[in-house]
Every structure is written in structure tokens, then in C-alpha cells.
Amino acid sequence: MTKELLREETKNAKELFHGDKVLRAGKKEVKEVIDFSTNTNPYGPPPELLRKIGENLEKISTYPPHQPRNIRKKIAEHCDSTPEKIVLGNGCNELIYLIARSFLSKEDETVTVEPTYTEYSKAAKLQGSTPKAIRLREEESFELEMEDLKGISEETKLVFLCSPNNPTGNLHKEKVLEGAAEICEEKKSLLVLDESFIEFTGREREYGPIHGGSENVIVLRSLTKFYSIPGLRVGYAVAPKPIAQSLRKAQPQWNVNGLSLLAAGEAVKSSKYRGKTRAKIRKNGTFLSESLSRLGVNTYPWDANFLLSDFSSLNTDAQNIAKKLLEKGIGVRMCDDFKFLDKNYIRMSFRPKKECEKLIESLKEIL
Missing domain, CATH: 3.90.1150.10 (Aspartate Aminotransferase, domain 1)
Incomplete structure (x- = not known):
């Protein structure tokens, strides 16, 4: 029953x-x-990050601030954005599910570029959305091409695209990412660009449409992978201001714990x-x-x-x-x-x- x-x-x-x-x-x-x-x-993790956490263990006895501006400001400076566009998450996984809940309704179409991270499809299915796969071809070394973007249609609500892609490990070409953003804008779709592994490339301040001012692109970044803090769970989204504001409001209070917030602020300073x-x-x-x-x-x-x-x-x-x-x-x-x-x-x-x-x-x- x-x-x-x-x-x-x-x-x-x-x-x-x-x-x-x-x-x-x-x-x-x-x-x-x-x-x-x-x-x-x-x-x-960076030694300074571990030291910072060790010096602030007493903070576990107090509630953390929700989406603190000072941490969002440090992250914004790191990725050449503004605090108003930053949404902090308990890892990128939380943000993937938050975006799916916020945008998808039953029978909406979601496009994923496969093979890729499996949580995108699961998040979409939980909202009753119908996932559609664009297949990356082995003979093309799993490179996404402009021709592949024809899979995005007027029926598409969300497009999840991972670059560098997991599990293939490759960055998609910048012109193709820009093409994806343009097609999504034309089709009135939202592009979710997951750059969880971008720090390993050294191109986190230059690559992809994160700085293009697109009003239909959300970029996800993980601090877990590069800074080796998977146990703390912290990531962030860079989104257009109105979307970022709505996503922050939709999150449960205290979604990122105090030590994770400290780690996030320290990690992005570790040049x-x-x-x-x-x-x-x-x-x-x-x-x-x-x-x-x-x-x-x-x-x-x-x-x-x-x-x-x-x-x-x-x-x-x-x-x-x-x-x-x-x-x-x-x-x-x-x-x-x-x-x-x-x-x-x-x-x-x-x-x-x-x-x-x-x-x-x-x-x-x-x-």
C-alpha cells in the first residue's frame, strides 16, 4: 500500500x-x-586547504551560511564571472538534480551526448522526462561534431554535455560547444555544460561558452575532482543571473556544510x-x-x-x-x-x- x-x-x-x-x-x-x-x-588536497580545515574544526558545531557571498565571490574571481551568477552545490550531482527538477516536466525531452556521465539521464527520468541520446562515434575518437547537433530539436528542453567528457576524457572543440549554445538558443532549450574535469586541462578561464554571456547556458564545475576532496562534496554552477537566483532559492538551506565552504574558498586560491x-x-x-x-x-x-x-x-x-x-x-x-x-x-x-x-x-x- x-x-x-x-x-x-x-x-x-x-x-x-x-x-x-x-x-x-x-x-x-x-x-x-x-x-x-x-x-x-x-x-x-592542497596543504593550505587541509590546514584551513584543521584550524576550523569547531565550525561543525554551528550552522553554515547559505550560499555565502564571500565564497561565491572567490569562485567568481577564479572563473572570471560574478558572485550573482554562482550557485554552490553539494557536489555537481546535487546541481544536476536541482536543474532537472527546476526545468523538466513530464514528457519533456532531454538530450544527452553518449557515452557520458550516467546521472544526467537518471535525473531526467526522475522528472518524467524522455532522454534522447546523441551518439559519439568511436571512429571519430568520440569527438562531437556540428552535424551531431541536429539531434537537438524544438522538442528539446535540456541538453547535457560533458567536456572533458567522462568516460572518454576528451574536450569537445570550442566551436562545437559554441554551436551547441547557439542551436539551444534557437530551439529555446537550455544547455548544461558539465566541466567537472576542466581544471586538469589548464583552460578553466578560457574554454567553452562560460564567458560568452549566453542566457541559455549553465556551466557546472567540480572542486571535488581536481582538489581531491570527494569526501567534502562541493561544486558550483555558473548561470545567467535570473536562473542562478532562482536555483539558489530552490535549494534546501545549508546544502553545503561549513567545512566544504571553507575548502571551496581555499581551493580556488591554490595556483x-x-x-x-x-x-x-x-x-x-x-x-x-x-x-x-x-x-x-x-x-x-x-x-x-x-x-x-x-x-x-x-x-x-x-x-x-x-x-x-x-x-x-x-x-x-x-x-x-x-x-x-x-x-x-x-x-x-x-x-x-x-x-x-x-x-x-x-x-x-x-x-
Whole structure:
């Protein structure tokens, strides 16, 4: 009886798992795992951020301010925007669901560019929206082209686009992103551009339509990934002022805790940390991708802190490879739960050089 009171969308919701199912299944048997399945910065948070939190632990006994302007101002300066356009979120996931609740009604059409982050479709389905996929083609290295944007129509209410894309790791071309914004404006749709991994590219102040003044674009940014604070959960949206104001009002009070707010304000000031860790991650990524290619594994162009690899040319089961790697204490991310990908695909993040070397040596032994 009680279950019958639930909305159909809630009853039919599917729980999503972020991480590797092979790693999850076998972690009990392996005590220590080098985790290449998680795509956060492997070098840990900025020291100044940790120090700031340590000095303010007593703040957990007081309510945090809601959407504090001083934190929004620091973030706005970091991304060349204004505080009025910033909406703080308990990670980007909260903002994805907030946007879906705020814009979508039953049977509205939502467009996703696949394969991509799976929460977009789930958020849309929970509102009764009908997701429609634009397929990125493997033969085009999963690049979005202007021709693909024909999938956006007068029926489209929201378009979710991730750049750098997860799980493919590539930035979409700026002219195509601008084209997407223009088409959405023409079709009276809203473009939600998820740039959760943009900090890894070094182009967070220049790339995409974030600075173009578009009235139909919301940009999402994560502080979790680059600054290695997934346990604190904090991200932000940059939206047109009227939309940002409405979204802040629609949020529950105290949606971001006090320590997360402190971390957000400190993270965006960490310019030395950004330059230092970004250089190391890119160097390790180059080593990993070149080493995989020498083993005969196909890898795709990447701009973030991870790459997508295709093991099909080796005539072997990638899931079996993932299991054997786990036996050696290494976890990777199978990608068959992403739309249009199968069991040949594995995503690997860029960890410190010695750990990347261990991964390659382990693969050599397995292959």
C-alpha cells in the first residue's frame, strides 16, 4: 500500500554505481588496491586547504551560511564571472538534480551526448522526462561534431554535455560547444555544460561558452575532482543571473556544510598546487597512454586526468584482464555500464609514475 504512493518515476529508479564493479566485487579478497578507477587528483588536497580545515574544526558545531557571498565571490574571481551568477552545490550531482527538477516536466525531452556521465539521464527520468541520446562515434575518437547537433530539436528542453567528457576524457572543440549554445538558443532549450574535469586541462578561464554571456547556458564545475576532496562534496554552477537566483532559492538551506565552504574558498586560491600537480598528471598520462599503445591497446585522445582504452584488438576479454589486475592489487574501471560501450573498454586514471609503471608491468604479465 505505502509503495503505491510513490511516483512511478521513483518506483522505477535504478541505483547507479560509480566505480568499477570488478573492483567492488573483489575488494574483500585484496587488502591494498592501487585504484586507477577513481578519477580524482592522486596527489591529495592542497596543504593550505587541509590546514584551513584543521584550524576550523569547531565550525561543525554551528550552522553554515547559505550560499555565502564571500565564497561565491572567490569562485567568481577564479572563473572570471560574478558572485550573482554562482550557485554552490553539494557536489555537481546535487546541481544536476536541482536543474532537472527546476526545468523538466513530464514528457519533456532531454538530450544527452553518449557515452557520458550516467546521472544526467537518471535525473531526467526522475522528472518524467524522455532522454534522447546523441551518439559519439568511436571512429571519430568520440569527438562531437556540428552535424551531431541536429539531434537537438524544438522538442528539446535540456541538453547535457560533458567536456572533458567522462568516460572518454576528451574536450569537445570550442566551436562545437559554441554551436551547441547557439542551436539551444534557437530551439529555446537550455544547455548544461558539465566541466567537472576542466581544471586538469589548464583552460578553466578560457574554454567553452562560460564567458560568452549566453542566457541559455549553465556551466557546472567540480572542486571535488581536481582538489581531491570527494569526501567534502562541493561544486558550483555558473548561470545567467535570473536562473542562478532562482536555483539558489530552490535549494534546501545549508546544502553545503561549513567545512566544504571553507575548502571551496581555499581551493580556488591554490595556483601553485594547480600548476605543480597538473604538470605531473599530464606527464604520467603521456607515459601511460604511450605504454598502452606499445602493448597494442587502443587509446583515445585525452585532455583530463584519465583515458579510455579499447582492448578488442588483443582478442581477449577486458573484464578478465580487470580481474587479473585486481589479483595483482590494481583496480581499473570497466565501462560496459556506459551507453554505447561494451566489455572491451576500460577507463584508467593517471596516478603517480611508479604506480603507472606497476600497471604496465602487470599488463605485460597478463597479456
